Amino acid sequence: MCLMANRALTEQAFLVLTALVDEPRHGYGIVGEVERLSDGRMRLRIGTLYGVLDRLTADGLVELDHEEVHQGRLRRYYRLTDPGAAALAAEADRLSVHVRAATSRLRARRDRLSEGGA
Amino acid sequence: MCLMANRALTEQAFLVLTALVDEPRHGYGIVGEVERLSDGRMRLRIGTLYGVLDRLTADGLVELDHEEVHQGRLRRYYRLTDPGAAALAAEADRLSVHVRAATSRLRARRDRLSEGGA
DNA sequence: CACGATATCTTGTCTCCCGATATATGATGT
DNA sequence: ACATCATATATCGGGAGACAAGATATCGTG
Structure with a gap:
């Protein structure tokens, strides 16, 4: 266990954490x-x-x-921890900065190109 | 050359494309x-x-x-193409969906927890 | 009774990020 | 004069992780 590992989340890890915010879920x-x-x-x-x-x-x-058995098949439920919620929030914040940078620059580029092309 | 490869961009590729939206830039x-x-x-x-x-x-x-030589050192400038701008826009859109999903769920979770803790 | 869906987990491969290294020039400091 | 650092290019090896495929097992359906 290494609680202090605040390396960046992979996209897949980000999605798994997001899926667990509402309630515990099993693999499938x-x-x-x-x-x-x-x-x-x-x-x-x-x-x-x-x-x-x-x-x-x-x-x-x-x-x-x-863990519970549903229709004869084992289901293993996972739950988001508080550090997990904090890590997800931090990562969402980080991504949001990148997305805003990209969209604002792309908008400026479109404006610039449509101006020149008009 | 494979123009039809619309696999998802890595985060690093996303950032490089974003950095090139404004104007051509060299490596450093x-x-x-x-x-x-x-x-x-x-x-x-x-x-x-x-x-x-x-x-x-x-x-x-x-x-x-x-390419240009700046203070005796070669600089190789790269430019964003139109397919590059389109790929960046698509990826920004995709990430934005994920970020919104995470933030809205986290907000609901915070509300839920503060309610129970009050 | 075969097949597909549900459910877990393992393994091999391949992509790709990163640290280290190589090479070269200009600027700076002593 | 000379070392050192920043700039600038590029390559290589190691390791992490995503994914396809397969193993195993149970239930429902046709």
Whole structure:
């Protein structure tokens, strides 16, 4: 366990954390929620999920909530921790700066080009 | 050259494209601009830059603008192409969806927790 | 009773980020 | 004069991580 590892989150880790903000979810539930919250554009691969989940657990950003058997199949539910919520907030902030920089510059470029082309 | 490769951009590629929206820049200029546009939080490593630049060039998202010698040292300037601007806009849009999902859920979580804690 | 969906996890491959290194010139300091 | 640092290009090896594919198991459906 390494709670102090505040390296930048990967995009997949970001999406997993986001999917867990509302309520604890199990593996397949996380995959479905990620697809939903990204407007169906991001499909988290099942092989990717468990690696991400292991790393997030090791860093203390998520933790095992409980296990239950649903229709004969085991479901392992994960929960967002407070450090996890803080890390997600920090990463969202960081990304938001990049997105704003890109969109404002692109807008200026479009204005510049349409002016020259008119 | 593979113009049709619309795989998702890496974060570093996103930042390089953003740095080139305003005007053509050379390698070191890109590094400095990335640091500026990320509020000093992202320092693009020089070893990373040239790999990113090679891939973006191969995909037709940037292209060589011109070369000039400044104070005895060669500067190789790169320029954003129209497909590059389109790819950057699409990626900014995609990230923006993720950021909004995270922030709105985190806000709801904070409200929920402060309510229970009050 | 085969097949697909649900559910977990492992393994191999491939991309790519990063640190280190190489090379070269101009500017700065002592 | 000479060392050192900033600028500027590029390459290489290591390691992290995403993804495809497969293993294993149960339930529902046709």
